Amino acid sequence: MPGLQRITLEDYQISPQFGFLPQQPPLKQLQDPYYEIWEEMMSRLPLQSGDARIREDITNMPVLATARLVTEPEWRRAYVVLTFLSQIYIWGDHQPCNKLPRSLAVPLLDVSQHLQISPCATFAGFCLWNISPVSHEDHRPYDLENLKSINSFTGTKDEEWFFGVSAAIESIGGCMIVPMLHAMEAARDRRSVAVTDFLENLATCLEQIGSTLDRLYDQCSPSVFYHHFRRFLKGSPTVQESGLSQGVFYEGEDGTGEWHQYPGGSNAQSSLIQLFDIVLGIDQSAAMGGNPKGSFHKEMQRYMPGPHREFLELMARICNIRSFVLGHDPSSNIRHSYDRAITNLAIIRQKHLIMASREAAGDVAVKRAGQLGSTPYVEN
Secondary structure, X not given: OOOXXXXXXXXXXXXXXXXXXXXXXXXOOOOOHHHHHHHXXXXXXXXXXXXXXXXXXXXXXXXXXXXXXXXXXXXXXXXXXXXHHHHHHHHXXXXXXXXXXXXXXXXXXXXXXHHOOOOOOOHXXXXXXXXXXXXXXXXXOXXXXXXEEOOOOOOOHHHHHHHXXXXXXXXXXXXXXXXXXXXXXXXXXXXXXXXXXXXXXXXXXXXXXXXXXXXXXXXXXXXXXXXXXXXXXXXXXXXXXXXXXXXXXEEOOOOOEEEEOOOOOOHHHOHHHHHHHHHHOOOHHHHHOOOHHHXXXXXHHHHOOHHHHHHHXXXXXXXXXXXXXXXXXXXXXXXXXXXXXXXXXXXXXXXXXXXXXXXXXXXXXXXXXXXXXXXXXXXX
């Protein structure tokens, strides 16, 4: 197993302090005047009821080259801009559109290739790289009350809180990555007390994550979520439900192009929760008949930034904590601490399932209301 000194978190774009969140706050704007038209289009968000021309205006934008993007924060900002505008283009009107014009599709494909991430709505684009601390002086800048969206589809506090909860969770869990690497070395050296201490701290961390998740509906109304901004998180399968069966056509610069089908942005694309699975030795592919390639969780890794995905793959190869723990007596402290961490992670998943059930119920209600013509926010 590689020693800790040979694993440099920065090589995987991981912050020792904040985990998969960037070490420095995301850019709020591309400063190069060349990209001014992108930022001007973003300044029209949230869409006003009278802004019916945005699709036409996006279509008429020039195809900008990505060669003037230099730093990783600039590439990430470009990705945020282009994925936001893409979702607005597809879902900003009552009738979804199944084509991305070349003005978006060409640079989005280039930017996504650089970042090694899929060219579509993702957790990274809407949360990791679009949530910023209000005050940078706070010793815990990613506390929930200190977070603000850089861009917003709706301009509602509900949307900002929704993504803020996810960012706060990333920060809470992210500080466990360095201790995790130390625990792996302790397991290699058979230092049971050190591994037990890590598992106790991890279990407490997971409790804090669960408590933060419980706050989701404090300022995020299910009604606002379902009726106002959830449509902007949707992906190709929902386009297909609307009768656009091939997904979304990404137009090329020469007028050609390709059809693409992607899921929408989802918390399942968080690298953090998958990392906890790996650390604790939980094989999620077992739920898919033991086929890792067919695993939903493996599929979601396609929508993570490439370096984060590579880190998960590395950890999956070398993590040794579960095997070390299971070599101890079932009544030992280390087994108790391990079981506590497993239980707390399962509780988080159960809470997610309950929220997903509410979401599904909300979808049914929205569609029924749409059939009765009672709401202007129908997502067909």
